[in-house]
Amino acid sequence: MLNAAKSEFSVANAYRYDRRSPSRWLIAHVMRYRWFFLATLLFYIGTYAAYTASEALIGQAIGTVIEPDSLALLPTIALSILGLKLLDAVLSLLGVLAIEVIAQRMEVDSREELYANLLGKSQTFHNQQRVGDIMARATEDVQQLNGMINPGVAITLESIVGIAVPLVFIAMLRLELLLVPVVFIAAYLIAVVGYVRRLNPVVRRQREQFGKMNANLEESISGIEVVKASAQEAFERRKFRIAASLFRDFFVRQGYIEARYLPLLFFGIALGLAFMHGLLLYQQGLLRLGDVVALMGIMGVLRWPTLASFFSISLIQAGLEGGRRIVNILNTETELDQNSGGYKQPMRGEIAFENVSFAYGRVHALRNITFSIRQGQTVAIVGQTGSGKSTLTQLINRTYDVTGGRVLIDGVDVRDWDLDALRSQIGKIEQDVFLFSRSIAENIAFGVPDATQEQIEEAARMAQAHDFIMSFKDGYRTLVGERGVTLSGGQRQRIAIARAFLSNPRILILDDSTSAIDSATEDEIQRAIRQVQQGRTTLLITHRLSQIRWADMILVLDGGELVACGAHEELLRRSPHYRRIFARYDVALPPLEPVPIN
Amino acid sequence: MGFILDGLDAEAYDRQYDDRQLLRRIIGYFQPELRRMLLVAFTTLLDTLVRAAVPIVISRAVDEVSQTQSESLILTYGLLVAGLGASAWLFNLIRRSLTGEAVGNVVLKIREDAFDAVMKRDLSFYDQFPSGKIVSRVTSDTQAFSTVVTLTIDLISQLVLVGALLIYLFFVDAVLALVVLGMVPLIVGTALAFRKIARFTVQHSRRVRAEVSALVQETVAGISVAKTFRQEHAIYADFLKLNRRAFWINLRMGIVFSGIFPLLALIVAFAMAAVVYFGGLRVQLGALSAGDWYLFAQVVALIWFPLTSIASFWNQFQLGLASGERVFALIDSEPRVVQHDKRVLPHIRGEIAFKHVHFSYTDKERVLENFSLHIRPGETVALVGHTGAGKSSIGKLIARFYEFQAGSITIDGVDIRALDLSAYRAQLGVVTQAPFLFDGTVRENIRYGKAGASDAEVERAARQVGNGDWLKSLSDGLDTEVGERGSNLSMGQRQLVALARVMLQNPAIFILDEATASVDPLTETLIQEGLDAIMKGRTSIVIAHRLSTVRHADRIIVLKKGQIIEEGNHEELLRRGGHYAELYNTYFRHQSLEYIEAQRKPDVTPAN
Ligand SMILES: Nc1ncnc2c1ncn2[C@@H]1O[C@H](COP(=O)(O)OP(=O)(O)O)[C@@H](O)[C@H]1O
């Protein structure tokens, strides 16, 4: 089996491609439409044969016309030329259509494949990828595959056919005549390789420099208030000038290289030499004059294929590169194991960390953490950005597995839980609440699509979201996102809380770092969070002092270590960090007791 | 001709240049490149003549060699053709190299001018126009313009070639030349019609691509939600439908674009057959030599390519001109903030006075009406009021980011309009709501406040903010890379960097728009401590969102619709029970200790 990788989602009857290497994968995609490919090839051969034949015929016509009394032949010749030219055009059209279909299917098929594959990947995988990266693959990279086929492969095919077919015709005129064209083609191939080698780095650096210049400028303009307030216009101007001059230098250098495109020179010389060769053979009586003219016509056919093919090289390179990136994603194993025979019971909600350590590769995010939470408790996790708060919560639902120690839920190691049972009983509300561009009701009922309107409204009421939802003209049918309303952070959060109410998890992890500017909103968020805490074990990543103050337990993280743990009063006595925060409120602080955490 | 903006958004500062103005402008930029351009023109001409000569020489050769078959004649002609090819290459080389240099220089100059123009604008300009659009004018529009200049030069050389050949043909055989000429309108017409269809299909394809992108984006961003709730199938079905539609629309576009050349080839086929037929007749009549007949056939093949490019190029040409026009409009737009003098105050004490100031951003609404306010040196003033009351506007006027319409603003008794802006702003510390950091290290960002400050100075400034405790949380201390716009740092850390920047700058006047973003409590404490340090002994104007700032201010100014309605300190104002008391209840109450203490969680019954 080629694609036996584990996956959380699969499509029935999906076409299977060979993914063992990027090139095999690309070939597999093309081979899915092998008849189209074959058709393209045949049409191209046909079109070049017709084209070359028409050029040869024009040459022959000269020979004929010079003879007296050839008037009767003229209409036949003209009509034959017309016929051949029409055939050329029609076949070339068909060839282009065939390869265009492959190109477009390539884009669509690979996007489909990638999309289904992404849906099947584990959350771990998605947490590790940046949205922008994946976007680039699903849109730009697949588009490059399209461009790689047409015009990339199309031109390459055309070049091969367009060089081979005229050579056959020349050989038919007279074998010796091949001498000049063959030498030309050899020289041309060498020159093109050198050309591409010289041009590519310059083009790349030029593009990079353009990006830098753009980024520079974008930065100066976005920060214009700082620039002006610090009176640093001259500094910014100097920066821009340097970037723009560098770009100019690359631009000019590219111009030099392009101007020195040697194949053009070779072609000009080859044309002269072939002409000379033809005339010499004519003089020796080995060739008719018409054939010499035909030779020149056929040599003319070579112009386009030889001049255009270098252009396709970069397209094919880009396509291969895109293909490689896509296959990389497709082939990333998801290390997730469903553990479907594992522990599968209703969850009570006790959590215990025993000497837990965790590292992202070599970056240590958590060190030796030990604590335990009783069922139904509310725990606040505080600490600066990057201190490991989210990482800690991600170990609970096995988004990541610990690298040392263990995490227990209801006394069972999370690695022994059935993954489905574990995750379905742990809810999570992220800081950046994600809502789909659908109606509010659909968003609330996302996990329970058959929820009734009453249930949805009930959940929204508990989450303190009902009132603001009803303040919209369309109420629950209001669309969210670009085409609908823009919701504030606090509103999105409350919708997410409503969503959590409907799916009713036993453990809830809530990243409540949204800011509220006014007291009324703050009141409502507080009430919503208090509601949702009821009867569940709740972990809050929060900046709100009012929640920290009243949590059953507070975990203070600093640089991946648990520096303090306990309730408010306890921390006021023990943690200098924590005291400093409350010192601003001019409250009478108890004396500091230098007690180490157990 | 340049005013065809072709679906691209026009901006308020856009203007239409008539052809002559535009041309004069472009030529003006090419003036320093005059010598190069003359050489370009000269080599273009040579290149063309040489290239036109190739088929002519071949046709002559065929005629002559068929008469006298001398070896030397053959060698001469063969070498002549090769030599012509080689010199065409050489001329082309010179032409293209010089064009590259000239265009590169011209575009550089235009870019610099555009950048300078942008830097001179006041903030009202940046409000109106999103930064992305300004950037694209300075870089992409100039780029498009340069592409067009290069293409134009290329195209002109091709056209000259076709023209030269046609003229020659007319001398050889006028009748047959007319036959060739007959296909010109056909090709041009087809290409023009094609343009319409092409634009239509391209638009559709672009739209459907955007839809696909949006859908993929949403899926990827929301994948965790989709997974938790097991909705993958529904999402996949949506995607499939759109993806299939995208296929047909893109296929249609692909076909239109790749189909055009075979289509034009059809027209050429008829022209070719006509030339062969009529040419043959005329050879029989003796009106034409066989070599010339060959020449005609060659020209038919040669002529259609440049013709097609003109038709498809016309569009690009217009777009390029429009791009040029957009850049010039940017360069020519005028700033509103104008200083009438360049006075330098070496040591600003920090006395600020607004007298009967009228101010509005746009004609639609007055923000400040007859506004007067006197701030004493060293005073800390907190501005409070509902959103839109005009708090930030006051700060921005002090920073001279905007022009006001009437009244006066004085700094230490000197009209703000008479100050040298650079020198004045160097003594002004501004921290905005979402502080902007430049890509680079923390150290570089702090140093931005005072160019040329030593490392020790930077370090001292950093330590003055929050005791320097915040540096510990940075992975490499002061040498931590902040990333694009400071994205590697948390919001709170960015504020701390901005405060250190101001600390280093040591300004006489400090303007702070307090952040509303939520920051972890410890960082928040550090920020507050940093603020205390900065505000000490400086005139400070704070647009306040934090209760602690308001409480510690010397004077609170309560604004409503651009008017001062109350003044005093926290306790006085709260006691008065007026607008401030209402604001307190709306914005500040939840930050108070009383509120925190009141939020005790109701007793929870453990779930069973
Ligand atoms: N996906 C990841 N890959 C590598 N390092 C990470 C990743 N996520 C977080 N980190 C690092 O782990 C540490 C803890 O991060 P995090 O748990 O997000 O902290 P917090 O939630 O407190 O802001 C930080 O140093 C962060 O840079």
Ligand SMILES: Nc1ncnc2c1ncn2[C@@H]1O[C@H](COP(=O)(O)OP(=O)(O)O)[C@@H](O)[C@H]1O
């Ligand atoms: N850059 C701007 N362009 C146009 N109008 C603006 C701009 N900034 C603010 N305004 C308008 O001016 C008024 C006062 O705004 P502002 O000074 O920002 O108030 P505040 O800081 O009190 O919220 C508001 O009505 C606002 O809509």
